[in-house]
Amino acid sequence: MKQLIVVLLSTFAVNFVYAADDCAAKAAEKKLAGAAKTSFLKKCTADNMSPAQASCDAKAKEKKLAGAAKNSFVKKCVSEAESAK
Secondary structure (H helix, E strand, O other), X not given: OHHHHHHHHHHHHHHHHHHHHHHHHHHHHOOOOHHHHHHHHHHHHHHOOOHHXXXXXXXXXXXXXXXXXXXXXXXXXXXXHHHOO
């Protein structure tokens, strides 16, 4: 069970890194800088988020979680959502 969770989290992390790299490449292609680049990267990364991640982030926001508590909650929530599939 622990190995499955590690694999799922690793897969999510790899997908997030690729999405971030893809977004950074798109921002560079558009020659964005400063606040425009930051805004673009934030939106691009959010658009590439898995449905489970988006749902868990929304739940964390409803509970007004922040920092380590939010990260812990979202990680657990995503792993439970992925294992339920």
